[in-house]
Structures are given as C-alpha cells and as structure tokens.
Amino acid sequence: MRLKLLAAAVTAAAATLTFTTSAQASHSWGSYHWARTSNPFTLKLGDNLSSNWKSYLSTASTDWSASSVLDTTVVTGQSNNNCRATSGRVEVCNRTYGNNGWLGLASISVSGGTHISSGTVKVNDTYFNTSTYNTPSWKTLVMCQEVGHTFGLGHQDEGQTNANLGTCMDYTNNPDGPLSNLHPNTHDYDELESIYAHLDSTSTVDQSAAVPTVGNSKASWGKRVAHSAHGDTYVRDFGKGNAVITFVIWAG
Known part of the structure; x- marks a missing residue:
C-alpha cells in the first residue's frame, strides 16, 4: 500500500494520511497560513498523547522549528478524547480511532478565507498497534507529515511515479529506505518561507475563537463531493462561512 493525499481549499480542511505518489514546484496547501504580525512566530502544539507517542511529537517540533519563519513549542494539550480543535494552536492526539482506513x-480550520485559526493532528493506534506500523520510522514519518500539514504544507509528491524526495512530506512504502522520509528537507523549509513571506495586520496564533470541528467517521463529514479510486472528499457546511472539508484516502 502507498501513501497519497488529496489537497485543496475552502474554509477548513482535513488531510488524511494513508496509503502512494511528480514532485511539485510548490507544495503549499491552497493559500492557507497562520495570520501573524512578525516572523518567526511561535505555534503551540498541544500534547494530548500517550507516553509512547510523546518523543515523536518532540522530534517533529524540533525538526519544524529549524524553519527561519516558524518555531513550535510543545505544551500541555487542551483537547478531549475526540481531539476537538482549540483556537489559536494545534492539538495532537492518539487513540484507537477504529478500522476506518487512515493512519x-x-x-x-480557516477564517477570513485563508487564515488558519486552529489545527488538529490525529494518529490512529488501531493501525499503529499492528506489526506493520508499530515502528519508530512509521511513527516519525506520520507525525512529521501531519504536523507539517497544519502549517499549510501539502505533499511534495502527488503523482504516480512514487519518486522518493527524501522528506516526510512525501509518499513512501518504506520510511527506512536508502533516502530517509523521516524529517523535512530543504524544499519544505523553502516552501514555508514562501508561504510566510508576507505579514498580516492581525494574528490567529494563540487567539481564542469558536472553531468548527468534525468527527472521525463519514457520518460527521457531511456531503461527499468528489470520488476517486484513491479516496473521497467530503464537505460539512456549518454556515456563516464556516465549513470543514475532509479529504479521505482509504487503505487499500
């Protein structure tokens, strides 16, 4: 099975990591970015993780903080068992979310069209408790990639050639292969500099506001608006310009 992700745009987005893979000149996720008035800015990553996941979040935080425009700090989580979003920060959670196909x-969640106002990362122990995925390399890859998405990064490689670009923002069948997929690469940091090249007059970082959220099953994702052999796209409209778009890639 291979990793592949659908990326796109609207008021809020969810990208699901699962299982394949033309390198992109740009791999921003739409035009989404955290509003802020200066660089570098610091984004809080809320730790709602069990002890066996904490080191992987720490590694991801250190890796992404090497960016010249972004720092992250791991703080105590403020979420619940379903990993509800908290405004102004990213909540990171693990749980046995079930045999739903995603790792x-x-x-x-986005306000003002492109400004990220909250983020969540979920890692599914239903699969990570199996021998295939219960490895340091798979956990490092998935945590690095999913945290990277919450900054506005997409995948570097979304074609069918499955070229290994040596970054966690890539698809791979083997994270332990000759070219490591465990950490960001130079292009990831360059893309962050591009995404955050301009400053905003206001900030969505560490701010309090209500944000929409969805659950972990189809029933909560709203209407299916696109379908492919690799996955489905769902939209749930909360009204008044608030929505969540969920991109689902199913396990093969």
Missing part, C-alpha cells in the same frame, strides 16, 4: 489525520 493519521491533519485538519485545519
């Missing part, structure tokens, strides 16, 4: 889920 990890990254979601962003």
Whole structure:
C-alpha cells in the first residue's frame, strides 16, 4: 500500500494520511497560513498523547522549528478524547480511532478565507498497534507529515511515479529506505518561507475563537463531493462561512 493525499481549499480542511505518489514546484496547501504580525512566530502544539507517542511529537517540533519563519513549542494539550480543535494552536492526539482506513489525520480550520485559526493532528493506534506500523520510522514519518500539514504544507509528491524526495512530506512504502522520509528537507523549509513571506495586520496564533470541528467517521463529514479510486472528499457546511472539508484516502 502507498501513501497519497488529496489537497485543496475552502474554509477548513482535513488531510488524511494513508496509503502512494511528480514532485511539485510548490507544495503549499491552497493559500492557507497562520495570520501573524512578525516572523518567526511561535505555534503551540498541544500534547494530548500517550507516553509512547510523546518523543515523536518532540522530534517533529524540533525538526519544524529549524524553519527561519516558524518555531513550535510543545505544551500541555487542551483537547478531549475526540481531539476537538482549540483556537489559536494545534492539538495532537492518539487513540484507537477504529478500522476506518487512515493512519493519521491533519485538519485545519480557516477564517477570513485563508487564515488558519486552529489545527488538529490525529494518529490512529488501531493501525499503529499492528506489526506493520508499530515502528519508530512509521511513527516519525506520520507525525512529521501531519504536523507539517497544519502549517499549510501539502505533499511534495502527488503523482504516480512514487519518486522518493527524501522528506516526510512525501509518499513512501518504506520510511527506512536508502533516502530517509523521516524529517523535512530543504524544499519544505523553502516552501514555508514562501508561504510566510508576507505579514498580516492581525494574528490567529494563540487567539481564542469558536472553531468548527468534525468527527472521525463519514457520518460527521457531511456531503461527499468528489470520488476517486484513491479516496473521497467530503464537505460539512456549518454556515456563516464556516465549513470543514475532509479529504479521505482509504487503505487499500
């Protein structure tokens, strides 16, 4: 099975990591970015994780903080068992979310059209408790990639060639292969500089506001608006310009 993700745009988005893979000149996720008035800015990553996942979040935080425009800090989580979003930060959670086909889920809520106002990362222990995925390399890859999505990054490689680009923002069948997929690469940091090249007059970082959220099953995702052999796209409209778009890639 291979990893592949659908990316796109609207008021909120969720990208699901599961299982394949033309390198992109740009791999921003739409035009989404955190509003802020200066660089570098610091984004809180809420730790709602069990002890066996904490080191992987720490590694991802250190890796992404090497960016010249972004720092992250791991703080105590403020979420519940379903990993509800908290405004102004990213909540990171693990749980046995069930045999629903996905390894990890990254979601962003957006205000003002493109400004990220919250993010969540979920890693699914239903699969990570199996021998295939219960490895340091798979956990490092998935955590790095899903956290990267909450900054506005997409995948570097979304074609069918499955070229290994040596980054966690890529698809791979083997994270332990000759070219490591466990950490960001130079292009990821360059893309973050591009995404955050301009400053905003206001900030959505560490701010309080209500944000929409969805659950972990089809019933909560709203209307299916697109279908392919690799996955489905759902939209749930909360009204008044608030929505969550969920991109689902099913396990093969």
